[in-house]
Amino acid sequence: MPAMQFSVAVGNGRLDSIENTIGTAPILKMFSGTMPANSGAADSGTVLATINLPSDWMQAAVSRTKTMSGTWEDTSADADGTAAFFRIYASDGVTCHIQGTVSLTGGGGAMTVDNVIFKAGQDFKITAFAITDGNQ
Numbered sequence: 001m002p003a004m005q006f007s008v009a010v011g012n013g014r015l016d017s018i019e020n021t022i023g024t025a026p027i028l029k030m031f032s033g034t035m036p037a038n039s040g041a042a043d044s045g046t047v048l049a050t051i052n053l054p055s056d057w058m059q060a061a062v063s064r065t066k067t068m069s070g071t072w073e074d075t076s077a078d079a080d081g082t083a084a085f086f087r088i089y090a091s092d093g094v095t096c097h098i099q100g101t102v103s104l105t106g107g108g109g110a111m112t113v114d115n116v117i118f119k120a121g122q123d124f125k126i127t128a129f130a131i132t133d134g135n136q
Contacts, residue, residue, distance in 0.1 A: 006133075008063060008064060011061070011064040011133035012060075012061035012062065012063075012064060012066075012133070013061075014133055015061035015064070015065070015066040015131055015132075015133050016060060016061050016066065018058070018066065018097075018098075018131065019057065019058045019066070021097065022088065022090055022097045022098075023090055023091055024055040024056070024057075024091075025052065025053075025055060025091035026052075026053045026057055026088050026089060026090060026091065026097075027050060027051070027052055027053070027088070027089045027090075027091065027093045028050070028051040028053055028072065028086060028087070028088050028089075028126075029043075029047050029049070029050050029051075029086065029087050029089065030047070030048045030049040030050075030051075030074075030083045030085075030086050030102065030113075030118070031043070031044070031045035031046060031047060031048060031083070031084060031085050031086070031087065032045045032046045032048055032081035032082055032083065032084055032118075033045025033046060033084055033085075034084070035084065035085035035099060035100075035101065036099065038099075039087070039096045039097060039098060039099045040096070043087070043096075045084065045085070046079055046081050047078055047079065048077055048078055048079050048080075048081050048083055048118040049074040049077045049078050049079075049083075049118060049124065050074065050078060051072055051073065051074045051126075053070075053072060053088075054069060054070035054071070054072075056069050056070065057069055057070065057072075058131075061133070064132055064133040065130055065131070065132050065133075066130065066131045066132075067128075067129070067130045068126065068128070068129040068130070071125070072125065072126035072129070073123065073124070073125045073126070074123070074124055075123050076120075076121050076122070076123070077118045077119065077120055077121060077122045077123075077124060078120060079118065079120050080118060080119050080120050081118055082116055082117055082118070083102045083113060083116045083117075083118060084101070084102060085099060085100060085101050085102055086099065086100060086101075086102050086110075086111050087099045098131075102116060103116065104116055105127055105128065110129070111126060111128070111129045112126070112127045112128045112129075113125065113126055113127060114127055
């Protein structure tokens with residue numbers, strides 16, 4: 001099958017559809033343990049933190065990149081453990097739409113946080129999260 005390329009406008013539209021599909025009240029959960037095989041698989045590991053994301057949780061896509069919007073913070077982590085992956089759910093907290101790895105800034109994770117070692121009750125912040133579009 002031949003390779004395809006899409007315009008920047010199409011790439012941005014694909015990215016913006018992610019936020020539209022998930023909705024305005026998504027829930028982010030941070031987990032320890034092994035990430036499930038895909039976003040449709042059951043949760044695994046221990047939930048370390050749960051964040052209700054802002055209603056406008058992503059910036060509009062620009063140049064094939066969509067970045068987080070607002071402050072993504074939990075003022076009281078749920079449990080002790082080392083963050084390994086995250087999952088973003090629809091407002092029902094059950095339907096997972098996105099999952100990926102977590103690391104400190106520069107560590108190569110799909111999402112970066114200010115600390116990967118969680119203690120129950122501690123405050124932590126997401127420092128960066130972006131989605132890019134392929135097929136350029």
